[in-house]
Amino acid sequence: MSSSNILVVDDEKSIRLTVAQSLEPQGYAVKTAVNGDDALARLKEQSFDLILTDLKMPGIDGMALIEQAVELYPEIKVIMISAHATVDNAVGAMKLGAVDFIQKPFTPQEIRDIVQRVLERQALGDQEEQDYGAMVELAKYQASERQFEVAIAQTKKAIGSDPSRPEAFDLLGMLQETLGDRLEALKNYRVAIDLDPTFESAKQNLDRATEDPSNRPTL
Structure with a gap:
């Protein structure tokens, strides 16, 4: 059970109720706000460990709220909620300080899972780990939306944050291979x-790309 303080911000009452009812039985202390202005007022009254906020709201929207919340509490974690998540929105929110995102509609279990994941990362106290994982996950999302060049840039950013880990190099290889740059892909696999000889995904990708160049990876 957790005693973390969570603020849920959405102009839809049904969303606020769904999130609160999903989290409160797990021991979370949940407060709600109907828009960005209401959320900022609550943030000035008490501190929160985590904010879940919609992006499109009247008045102060989610992007502005994320920016101001992080200015008030640099350690606060923010999860973006959106019915129409786009690559630009996700990238913009991450740049402002969001650490994860969830798309509407979602299930109570999906809400519990993402909140637990974010708070567990916070508990680890390892900002570099968190940043790296968030960047790799965002790059995967961008790739799934076929925004390959944007995903490549995000993957390289992850590599820059921690070049000792294999996941981003493997993903970069898959992206490069998808765009036809097989030689660079093989190098990154x-x-x-080399970074982790037990990393199965890279081993499988290297074997596949070497044996059958026409067999492209699935992103």
Whole structure:
């Protein structure tokens, strides 16, 4: 059970109720706000460990709220909620300080899972780990939306934050291979394997790309 303080911000009452009812039985202390202005007022009254906020709201929208919340409490974690998540929105929210996002509609279990994941990362106290994982996950989302060039830039950013880990090199190889740059892809698969010889994804990608160049990875 957790005693973390969570603020849920959404102009839809049904969303506020769903999130609160999903989290309160787990021991979370949940407060709600109907828009960005209401949320900022609550933030000035008490501190929160986590904010879940919609992006599109009247008055102060989610982006502005994320920016101001992080200015008030640099350690606060923010999860973006959106019915129409786009790559630009996700990237923009991450740049402002959001650490994860969830798309409407969602289930109570999905809400519990993402909140637990974010708070567990916070408990680890490892900001570099968190940043790296968030960047890799965002790059995967961008790739799933076929925004390959944007995903490549995000993956390289993850590599820059922690070049000792294999996941981003493997993902970069898959993206490069998808765009037809097989030689660079092979190099990055090998880098990933050099970093972690047990990393199965990179080993499988290298074997596949070497044996059958026409067999592209699935992103």
